[in-house]
Amino acid sequence: MNDVNKKQETASVKPPEILYENDDFIAVNKPAGLLTLPDRFDAGLPSLAGLLEKRLGKIFIVHRLDRDTSGLILFAKHEQSHQYFSQLFASRQVEKYYYALVNGQMPEEKGRIDAPLGEHPVRKGKMTVQKKGKSAVTLYEVSERFALYNWLTVQILTGRTHQIRVHMQSCGHPVVMDELYGTAHPVFLSAIKRRYHSGKNQEEERPLLSRLALHAYRLHFPLPSGEHFSLEAPLPRDLQATLTQLRKHGS
Template sequence: MIKTGVEVLVENDCFIAINKPARLLSIPDREGKDISLKKILEEQYGKGNIFTVHRLDRDTSGVIVFAKDEATHKQLSALFEGRDVEKYYVGLVQGTPFSDKGSIEEPIMEHPGKITKMMTHQKGKPSHTEYEVLEKFRRYTLMRFQIHTGRTHQIRVHMQHMGNSIVCDELYGSAEPIFISALKNNYHLSKKEDAERPILSRLALHSQQLKFTFNDVEYNIEAPLPKDLRALLQQMRKLKA
């Protein structure tokens, strides 16, 4: 771990791979008020020693890579842009998809009415997401995604298109958090609690794995599921059992 407690998955002289927590910006936003992962790394390694290779949405957790020099930045950026990186995500979606496996190739473009939103449209850029159902629950489904293109909000937009938006997705579905009481019929608050806290209140999407070859070395970088997603899955598995 680096000084701030952010988990380092892989580090060498060329790049650093971090397990990004949810709710943390990958890079500074336009206003620059909130802390970002890049800012945290720059404070430790120096401002000229951290370069953005790719990004994760603020509420998405998991594997993210930063380069440590310009040459590495150029090489890694070319790998990501050239689709030479295998990118896998795990997400919890609303309902149950029609098919347990499939491929979505709907083009994606910026929404004409909302700056921060994307949409599927025939005039959009080519976008390709493969999906697989991992586990089914009463109201939700755990899925694995492989993205072959890197469009903004790609998985979120494609899952909205399928009719199974990512859980707690305020842009493309419902921001409504998940409470234990909604899963259990006989749930009661403990005497110490004044009000029930949600077990999950952020986008249920996690960058699980990146696979690529850099300088003739094969990297397979994985990030374990964060505590909130693990806790929710544990509760739903208990109820299913």
């Protein structure tokens, strides 16, 4: 990406939706397509951390979401809270829940995927199931079934890179629009609605969903006071619209 395109992308990024904020941390609903923070592959692109630092000053990274995953993410506002939340995530005291639209029909209503993950031996930035990889455990439940897709509620007990995406691929049901681990086929209304007619004067059909169908919707964790605290991020418009149309026509 050249400098002109980077400037244009930066200018088009909207301020992130703040879901909760206190003196210790801030929780944000990250839009799909926005980096959590820049890495060596995407230097110069806008990031959620960068946008928040313009408003708050220095913030501290506690965990990450993939660029194409939307949803709830938490940042610490000072070193003490950073240490506290980092320890919570490291010791797996944070319950992390996602919504995912996957291809095909899951064979069971509920399941557990326990498959260690490691870096791909050839392709940088890609993960694979490996016997000698790091432990990775994913729980899923089918919330709704449609003809072509299943809508899942997912809980990850570990926090490995691309964990849900790799685990769903490993069981033959990749997340919709996962270019790295599945296919890049968008969701079109014409594919799920019988007797779909575009109209003679209508432009080329626009997809209902053209990005990774994965959303981090809930975090549950203890505060330093001992109180248990939950946060949720509402579905973005594209996922909500897709789910609405699937409920109408996708069965």
